[in-house]
Amino acid sequence: MSELTRFSAAELAEKIHAREVSSVEVTTAHLDRIAAVDGAVHAFLHVDTAGALAAAKAVDDDIAAGKPPASPLAGVPIAVKDVLTRMGAPTTCGSRMLEHWEPPYSSTVVRRLESAGLVVLGKTNMDEFAMGSSTENSAFGPTHNPWDLDRVPGGSGGGSSASLAAFEAPLAIGTDTGGSIRQPASVTGTVGVKPTYGGVSRYGLVAFSSSLDQAGPCARTVLDAALLHEVIGGHDPLDSTSINAPVPPVVAAAREGTGGDLRGVKVGVVSEFTGEWYQAGVTGAFELAVDALRQLGAEIVKVSCPSFDYAMPAYYLIAPSEVSSNLARFDAMRYGLRVGDQDGATAEEVMTQTRGAGFGAEAKRRIMIGTYALSSGYYDAYYGQAQKVRTLISRDFEQAFNQVDVLVSPTTPTTAFRIGERVDDPVAMYRADLCTIPANLAGTPAISVPAGLSDEDGLPVGLQVMAPALREPRMYRVAAAYEFARDIALGGSLINRVPDLEVAR
């Protein structure tokens, strides 16, 4: 493995901008790494070798011509979850429905990456239409966790998290509707951020649940996530729900946190996130992380958010309701898969056959749940009630943030589970998002940062830090401080303990 794949994005950018190494060299190192290990990991659905090398060369040419870099990350490679449109390549969303679909436009996130000089390596695997917690719902086969190839990398953004843990990419983009950035980050020992709803444009993000979806940065360090956050964040007139305000200064906050000083910061431990579903090793690692925060000077208090107990049931009414409408457009009429278009077949028959063949079981399950929840006579009892719970959860957050600066919890109740372990038990699968869903329902930001390894299985555990809307700097500061203390305690970066995949193969 080339040394170049071991550096952080910040380090790579520095080297590229100082002309110590070229973007083409860095990009080539990552493409080589993908060629070497992705057969085992399957993080990518599409690798754009030619496009990546061309983009890297353009950055090198600019630097050679003495132009200032387009952004602090110019020249750094990145992997993009296959739910964001990008011209010139397929956008599949992990679904047969869009297997060969090439969008005629690029998402705002991708356009911002490209204009910031980032080098897009390709598109990463995901649960179909971002519905799942393991990447097993991808129509194109699961992604394997680099920590243990028999285990899942989380989901829905398992391709993005695995690409980071496998050193195939130093940065990635994910999307988080109920935890799809944070839970994969947690189980792969990487960093993942769900920004404030409206903080990053959804234009070109193929919708799963429009009122919950949020794109965000994935990285191996908190600072890298912050640098990427500032590239992709900010107002977009093409997204009506985009917040018209400057991106919060998260890079400065991450740098501030790196000093390891949390004096004056009040941290709330959510008392609801514990109990029978929580693995002992996860709880243990989390408690050690809280101790570390205390040692950094933070004041730790217990905070109760009683409505969080209803977050998962509310989520599984709201998200499927929206998905039943959002996925209605996949009807074979204009693009995507078309099945049954034989002599005499009506448009309705073609739609029915296509949707039957094109959607996987989980997509169908959620379309049916959502269709039912919105039906006349059931709307008030299901969708209406769920919206009320959503309001209560927002109030719980507000009250909690009246007492503390940030809230912390384990990111997900368990470490990475085995491939196949939960495929026949949807509710067990859904419980992976127990701790992450409340922030989606409230629209508030949260970060997952690696918090050591679980005692029982030696697999990564995630610490979730949650902040009020638009107060991302608080959570970046706390996460960076924790990361700093953790690396000192462990005598090095946690991610370096990932097995060497080339040997493992």
Add this chain to the structure above:
Amino acid sequence: MTSSTVDLMDYDEVLERFDPVLGLEVHVELNTNTKMFCGCSTTFGGEPNTQVCPTCLGLPGSLPVLNRVGVESAIRIGLALGCDIAPWCRFARKNYFYPDMPKNFQTSQYDEPIAFNGELVLELADGEVVTVGIERAHMEEDTGKSLHVGGATGRIHGAEHSLLDYNRAGVPLIEVVTKPITGTGARAPEVARAYVTALRDLLRALGVSDVRMDQGSLRCDANVSLMPKDATEFGTRTETKNVNSLRSVERAVRHEMTRQAAVLAAGGTIMQETRHFDEATGGTRAGRRKETSEDYRYFPEPDLVPIAPAADWVERLRTTLPEMPWQRRKRVQTDWQLSDLELRDLVNAGAIDLVASTVDAGATPDQARAWWVNYLSQEANSRGTELAELPITPVQVARVAALVTDGALTNKLAREVVDGVLAGEGEPDDVVAKRGLAVVSDEGALTAAIDEALAAQPDVAEKIRGGKVQAAGAIVGAVMKATKGQADAKRVRELILERCS
């Protein structure tokens, strides 16, 4: 099923036994430059699928952005109809599958319309005033258009294939829904027509739509039900679509009344269904059955933020409202001193705007009315066209009127001039010149000039009277000089000889 097999009840008998109840839903396409949720053009008649983008095609990942002018138009329509404007409202998704709907949901408004609870005052041909309650006016987007190829009727059933044009998809629509219209009895069809006419005039005055029923920018769905004379509850209604002209609105309502009455009288029940109006037969035929009442699974549109029009914005829009058609009628009646009958004739001819413009161009109100309401209305009738579509302008009519006032034209000649303009012979003065109508009418002036010249040169006059015809040349020259060369010299010479004979 053809209309000949449908039993219809005699209209008078219908009214003896039943009371009709109407509900009218009018869809208006706004004339905004761009679509409701994207920047695509709304121009009618473009090559299929040339005015589309990811958003109006519903491509994965695309998002809507609301058209501010569309909202302004909705609020102005609401205000003009005397509605309350919601201080806070949302869009909702109306979910159903149809190939011409790109997202398979229509972005519409459901239980939170932007305008609600208004009224529209109509005046029927005989002057009777009817007030129609307005339930709501809400914003939504239009669908694409399907063209079914190979079927006998252009309908989807039996078609070999269908073509889809999404140019119209996403064009802003306002749907104006009436409250149930009761108590109109025999006049129900007429009220329906008068309502759509009045709404069309109001929308035209607001300048928010082309209101072309023939192009589909104004579309009416007529809900009709009958209740037996002793009943206390409304009967089951049908909704007739495809009603593409004012006359069709009247015919469709009348047909449904007679059809439903026959079904009910025979002991049958009315199916709640969509029916399609057949322009050729004047009948309606069954379409989609609504007895199971389609479940649209409405829910608030998460891709758009709520609309909360500030009170001062609404008030500012209120100041942009033009004079309403009924206010205008009152005003012209006073200004032009019209009797009720004269006003009604003017309104029925659809000539208020034309007359007003003609008066603005210098004609008297009486002259302008006479031309448009009498002469030109007949012409429009015989041509089968709208008055405003005639190839003559208010300015041209005013010029003809001025020539009559000046004594240059008699009324009879003036009609010839108007005919000439209608025939494409140019401006009124051109017609006068080309048809030689001016020369005749100028003879008085010419004679006066000749008399003046003869008086100025009595010796020459004497010579002519004495038979020296060639002496007339001097007088001709003087007259030509006096008329700046615009007279016909040959005719001047004839006139001189006549005067001196």
